[in-house]
Amino acid sequence: MAVNPRTRTASAGVKSKVEDRALVDRRRRQIVNAAIERFGKRGYHATTISDIAQRAGVSVGLIYQYFGDKEDVLFLAILEVLDSYLEQIPSSAGSSGDPLERFRAAVHAYCRVIDANVDATVLAYRETKSLRKVRRNLIKQKEHETNALIAACISDCIRAGLFEKIDIELLTYQIVMFAHAWALKAWHFRGKMSVGQYVDRGLAVMLNRVLTPRGQRERAPLRAR
Amino acid sequence: MAVNPRTRTASAGVKSKVEDRALVDRRRRQIVNAAIERFGKRGYHATTISDIAQRAGVSVGLIYQYFGDKEDVLFLAILEVLDSYLEQIPSSAGSSGDPLERFRAAVHAYCRVIDANVDATVLAYRETKSLRKVRRNLIKQKEHETNALIAACISDCIRAGLFEKIDIELLTYQIVMFAHAWALKAWHFRGKMSVGQYVDRGLAVMLNRVLTPRGQRERAPLRAR
DNA sequence: TCCGAATGAATGAATCATCATTCGTTTCAG
């Protein structure tokens, strides 16, 4: 069940007419970057291959030397984004002994990568559905791996007695959506605060108690229903 | 600054070649419903006018009697969805005296409408960017109104001493994203639990304390930077 | 009451523009 152990997924089945591995990598990176920019700005369907070619400074034909079709480009573009999350988070969270600090660092890292790739993140949301099912599943898988990083931090905090024994799955999704919201609701948050502030304010809300003691008492009967 | 006081936004500037208001309403509803279904399933760009016509049981030409172009159809489709939220939430939250109960009811209502319109909700996320700026802004405005409903509930709970004086804006977005997540991550949650359970588990995580007393003590120095 | 305009809805084949993709030609490194 375990899949490839973390090689920046590279080609993932996309075929190229050029042999030279190094050249393929270079060209693909060049083209995918242009594509991310264009897809992010205009959306997948609205951007043409020739847009991408122009942006990347190559000819239309060249793109077809390195990709089978337009969907391949989208696929590698989205993969690129998700891989960058999967790379950044663990490296930033590091291995500080304190689980609470690791958790905080992970959330900060997650939000910072997203901040650095707002358009690309939104792209992943908007266009994943345009991919064939196999590929969509691969993307889900990636996302799942990212979630697992966060879940592990939470679970460590619980084991260390720093978090209550809450619903790990739900809290994980809470955090993930919180991070994604920075991109999805950029129009609302941008300008109002920095990513750093956003994370700090968010964590304060998520980790501390919202209900007052009286609120708790009143809530008890509600839940029993 | 205040905009139209809640008339199910109806036409919002979309022009029709037919005069009869009642007929226009009927036909548009018919076409928009078909469109929501198709756009939701296949996405905006991938569905053709003729798809929609077929689904709605009318001719291609007819659609152009009631809409200026394809974008008009998308616009009214998204508007329809957001309006349904704006309608359902207050009517379900009712006016129960207890603010906590109203809050709970509002969140449940929000999630239930979304559950009833998963495809449509995802549609709004995916395709809002395909609209012209003016229209995109109108959509944002709608979303803002919905958020305000939730924010009001929260603020009532605080005033009643049931919630701590937390960051209203952030908690509101927390809740909103939580509700949207039910649609955006449907593939993950569906089958695992019902909407009702989802909301209850979610509220438990959001409202109660996550940090243990010891966690709080350790966290203090962290926040001080 | 009845009949031939006149109006406005509805149709769907034809038009027209826009791309994705191909492929014959050109470049250039070795």
Place this chain on the structure above:
DNA sequence: CTGAAACGAATGATGATTCATTCATTCGGA
């Protein structure tokens, strides 16, 4: 020189939009 790499004009498909036509009414005058 030779072959791989790059180019970009030409091709073909697709799909939004138009429009000439049909169909169903309403209406006014005899």
